[in-house]
Amino acid sequence: MTMKITRPSVYAFPVPFKVVFRHASASRDRAENLIVALHGENGDVGYGEGCPRQYVTGETVPGGLAFIRAHADSFVSDVRDLDSLRAWIHAHRDAIDRNPAAFCGMEIAALDLFGHACGQSLEELIGLPRLQGSFRYTGVLGDAPYPVYRWQLHRYRRRGFSDFKVKLSGQAARDRRKVNALAGPSYSVRLDANNLWTSADDCIRHLAGLPGQQFAIEEPLGVGDLEGFRAVGEALSMRVILDESLLRVEQLESLPDPERWIVNLRVSKMGGILRSIDLAKRAASLGIAVVVGCQVGETSILARAALPVMRSVGANLVAAEGAYGTWLLQRDLASPSLTFGDAGELEVHGLSREPGLGLVVFPDELTLLEHV
Numbered sequence: 001m002t003m004k005i006t007r008p009s010v011y012a013f014p015v016p017f018k019v020v021f022r023h024a025s026a027s028r029d030r031a032e033n034l035i036v037a038l039h040g041e042n043g044d045v046g047y048g049e050g051c052p053r054q055y056v057t058g059e060t061v062p063g064g065l066a067f068i069r070a071h072a073d074s075f076v077s078d079v080r081d082l083d084s085l086r087a088w089i090h091a092h093r094d095a096i097d098r099n100p101a102a103f104c105g106m107e108i109a110a111l112d113l114f115g116h117a118c119g120q121s122l123e124e125l126i127g128l129p130r131l132q133g134s135f136r137y138t139g140v141l142g143d144a145p146y147p148v149y150r151w152q153l154h155r156y157r158r159r160g161f162s163d164f165k166v167k168l169s170g171q172a173a174r175d176r177r178k179v180n181a182l183a184g185p186s187y188s189v190r191l192d193a194n195n196l197w198t199s200a201d202d203c204i205r206h207l208a209g210l211p212g213q214q215f216a217i218e219e220p221l222g223v224g225d226l227e228g229f230r231a232v233g234e235a236l237s238m239r240v241i242l243d244e245s246l247l248r249v250e251q252l253e254s255l256p257d258p259e260r261w262i263v264n265l266r267v268s269k270m271g272g273i274l275r276s277i278d279l280a281k282r283a284a285s286l287g288i289a290v291v292v293g294c295q296v297g298e299t300s301i302l303a304r305a306a307l308p309v310m311r312s313v314g315a316n317l318v319a320a321e322g323a324y325g326t327w328l329l330q331r332d333l334a335s336p337s338l339t340f341g342d343a344g345e346l347e348v349h350g351l352s353r354e355p356g357l358g359l360v361v362f363p364d365e366l367t368l369l370e371h372v
Contacts (some may be wrong), residue, residue: 003117004041004079008072008106011366013299016330029299031032031329034064035366037312038113046113047334047361049302050101051268051295057100064102065369071095072372075106080124085110089274097248100271101295107272108305108357115356123352125272128308131352135310136163137344138319141178143167149178149196160343162348163188163319168206170196176210183212190319192218195244200228204235204300216262216318219243226254233260239270241291243269249279252296258287262318266293267305276309284316299329303338304357307348333366334359 013323016030036048052059071092081083085107089096096103115125123130139156141149141164156164164182168175168191182189191214203220218241221228226245233240243264246252255261263283270276283290290313292306303323310320323346325332325339332339336359340346351358 001118002084003044003114004080005076005110005113006039006041007076008068008109008372009037009039010369011037012061012369015299015333015365017297017328018330019152019328020144025166030248031299032061033299034061034068034070034102034105034369035296035299035301035333036109036281037363037366038106038109040113040117041062041348042117043071044113044116045361045363046109046111046116046356047301047359048105048108048110049111049268049299049305050103050105050108051298051302052101053295056269056295057247059099059101059317062098066103067095067099067102067319068106069370069372070213071106081114085114085236086274089272096271096275100247100275101268104268104272104302104305107274108229108267108301111273112356114149114285119355120272121352121354122304122357123308123311126308128311130308131311132349134345135307135320135323137222137323137340137346138163138165138321139344140165140321141167145168146148146174146177153181159341162186163344165190165192165321166214166321168196169207172206172209175206175217180211188319189214190216190218190241192241193220195219197221198302200231200235203228203232205367207232207236207238215239216241218264220244230257230260239289243293249275251280252279252286252288255286255288262291264287264291264293265309265313266295267309268295268298268301273305273309276306279313280309280313280316284314288316289318290316291318292320292322293331296324296326297329298322298324298339299333300325300336300355301334301361304334304351304359331359331365332363
């Protein structure tokens with residue numbers, strides 16, 4: 001079944017956070033996103049979301065809006081079903097590589113719209129099994145002042161979390177204190193430096209001085225410094241997680257020792273669900289492990305989009321970040337709000353029995369940027 005798209009509209013949803021989230025590259029107190037609505041000829045509307053981040057992909061919200069504006073006519077005229085969407089992605093690969101978050105919003109909206117048109121869930125539409133059971137998420141601890149850090153850690157512990165990611169500050173005493181609060185055999189801990197160091201030796205000295213046993217370090221040096229990353233990992237017997245340093249599936253081929261690396265696969269960063277699944281499958285074929293991550297401030301639209309990606313990773317999945325919903329946002333954009341519960345688990349509650357994303361989006365909550 002095909003569906004003619006009549007027009008796209010682009011919105012923002014700048015909802016405040018319940019707490020400020022800080023790390024080495026940025027500090028945020030509200031969501032920063034592009035919400036794309038695609039209107040179908042039958043009156044249905046599909047919604048998608050992308051989160052442009054200049055420090056991740058070089059994107060901004062105005063730049064993302066410009067990308068959508070520039071490609072709207074082609075997208076509307078050429079994309080009518082899943083096959084034509086895949087063809088459009090292939091034909092515009094270079095442009096999407098430069099604007100993955102903006103295109104992510106367009107792609108998710110199209111998949112949501114097509115699912116509604118044919119009465120299929122997102123998974124059925126793209127040829128995956130229905131979602132079942134639950135998904136488990138990591139507790140991510142930002143670089144907050146220590147009293148706030150302890151409060152956040154207490155919230156996670158009280159809910160039974162055992163898997164954590166800690167954002168580092170680069171200040172030795174501060175990081176030792178934060179990591180020491182998680183010392184113990186009952187926790188799985190990885191670290192995220194957000195490209196803090198320029199010298200591998202400085203990084204190694206800092207990390208070697210931390211208490212406890214952490215199994216991985218994310219982006220310890222400048223973006224793309226694979227040799228430096230490898231030196232850090234080998235010196236400390238840690239795996240290295242690539243985030244800003246891996247934005248396209250072709251970059252997997254430059255990783256000759258797969259047991260050393262883990263890819264942080266974020267749907268917005270990769271340019272949508274279909275490209276994320278392609279990367280997940282290629283990583284599995286190369287023996288490279290995957291974390292399915294998120295952008296801080298995602299709504300339930302992107303949390304929903306990550307679920308089939310997580311299922312596609314299968315046994316290759318090390319951890320997942322996301323489903324913060326109203327844990328972080330003062331209010332969510334959609335119902336049900338996909339917010340993890342005890343032990344970081346999210347029950348899907350028959351979500352994939354509904355057409356498209358299976359979410360009800362609240363349009364009155366949106367701030368119009370442009371009818372394209």
